[in-house]
């Protein structure tokens with residue numbers, strides 16, 4: 289179709305002109321955070337969300353292999369039909385226990401959890417107050433709900449209260465939507481304060497803890513790290529980051545989870561996760577519950593790196609270095625890659641215009657020598673805050 293090709297090529301040209309074109313490179317990961325990357329060769333990755341190295345942990349792989357050998361490669365159907373392997377119940381029980389909730393529901397991914405949960409509870413007559421930096425998948429869930437949305441300035445509780453005073457009373461139901469840990473900045477939401485505000489204004493607080501579960505709050509996530517237990521009726525997260533596997537979840541009351549099982553479209557109309565993936569998640573959570581040293585290491589390494597580069601002291605394993613322009617960020621990322629270190633260049637629309645940045649993620653399986661090598665490489669190209 290000529291019109292389609294013309295339209296698409298013009299779109300791509302516009303993306304190229306803004307230095308926002310994205311490419312997929314083959315990337316084979318190994319257990320120690322090193323990898324072989326197409327056109328670059330051997331490289332140490334500071335870009336993975338595998339904060340605890342559990343995706344390559346022998347015990348996790350073993351659990352997955354055993355489950356696959358025993359139960360097969362795929363789930364066969366939706367969880368609502370014949371895909372609800374008993375391992376699902378074990379995983380949901382474990383998540384609920386770690387999150388301190390009555391129940392939990394496992395979804396195919398974090399993205400699917402966010403797009404499936406929000407529209408189950410809010411419709412176009414309702415209202416959402418969301419932090420301006422929430423994850424894209426939350427925007428998708430909000431859009432699907434049809435609710436009116438007001439954005440408050442990042443982590444700004446006064447601005448949130450101002451919006452609530454002005455608009456909350458016009459709608460029957462209201463939700464406050466935040467990330468527990470912000471993936472592009474590495475800071476946490478003030479969940480306790482937000483939870484107290486939510487109570488006063490009769491709003492349901494929804495926190496996406498994709499980057500907190502497994503690494504902060506003794507592994508239990510940002511709710512515990514921020515002392516907000518009992519204040520967050522919707523605790524969402526993913527099994528694909530620190531947990532090293534795949535899938536998303538919502539930890540909540542039994543009634544909330546039951547409504548999802550009957551009404552959430554991204555749970556009902558999609559095939560269940562493969563049993564091997566569920567088994568891997570269960571094994572990972574068992575490791576997180578017992579191996580305290582492993583949980584603490586990513587943040588310790590992030591702090592060591594930030595200290596060496598005069599950056600603010602991080603409380604999560606994510607350290608951003610904001611450079612501004614797309615071109616400067618890409619050039620810095622390329623210079624580090626030439627020295628064998630992978631640090632991703634994040635550009636608009638993933639981040640706000642003018643705030644392109646390198647983002648460094650630290651993992652428990654990085655060696656001290658790898659982190660020191662990264663520090664030297666950063667200093668050698670003048671990356672000092």
Ligand SMILES: *Cc1c(COP(=O)(O)O)cnc(C)c1O
Pocket residue numbers: 397398399400402423425467471496498499526527528535536
């Ligand atoms: C990665 C991420 C998601 C999506 O989770 P997946 O399981 O990868 O689909 C959702 N929210 C946040 C904040 C994330 O960082």
